[in-house]
Amino acid sequence: MSSANLTPEAIEKARKFCIDEYKDYIIYKEMAEREKSPRLKEILNKLAEEEYDHYLFWSKLIGEDCKSEVSKWTIRLLRLSRKIFGLTFTLKFLELHEKEVIKEYKEYMRYLDEENQKKLQEIIDDEMTHESRLMEDINEAVVRYLSFIALGLADAIVEISGVHAGFLGATRTTLVSGVAGLIVGVSAAFAMAGAAYLQAKAELPTETKGRSPAISALITGITYIFSVVLLALPYFLTSHQFTAFVISILFAILIVSGFTFYNSVISESSFKRELTENLAILFGTAFIAYLFGDVIGAFFGLQNVF
């Protein structure tokens, strides 16, 4: 089938698909060029090859070339993302729009004859199954240990924000709240690292994907301490209790949002739903802790002591 049989509207749509597939090809190719790990380089090259085939399909269909450029900044940003957040995140982020594309491709079927329908179905299959399988092969350390980073972050943020909220009710001295957060946080970090060690050790060999219990514990502990220090910091910088609390909670929201976004891209889950849940837990805990701190503080007359 040539472009002669397609309506102008269908050609216009195909041209847009063609340009997008070509851009995807360029992006994967450029990323493969800089990739240091030979195994990951091969995966990127395979992805580039697939996208090139997709580009060829559309290009042949409309009977014209639709090569286009990808801005240097896009490539630079993607390489930076690969360095900081890892390849799995970067690729899955790139493929976020894929669901939309698959829907559009399915709708496009009606313009095509049987032979081209079969080819387009193969492309849809590529985008749905082949790519995700390739991405699973990446098996990066950051993804392998993601659940332990999550364990450290989520627990620390809820717990320490709770401690701070409790002391917000109980005392007017920021130093007391700050120190309380640090003491609780450091001991909790060791407790959580221990729990992470046991959890990783209890995993079946099929579940571990090469995870080591000691590293799991270390990662949980380090992310925990990191969150504790960051959340306690405002209490040492201002003597105004409420200001410190607000800044600390803003840090908490920022970390939770950032991490939830990262996790939702990697695990292909709904960002909105997960964020709502996580923030509800954070604020729910803080609110209850505040009320409790207020009652305890009033009962023992703490607010007159410090």
Ligand SMILES: [Fe+2]
């Ligand atoms: Fe594609």
Ligand SMILES: [Fe+2]
């Ligand atoms: Fe793709």
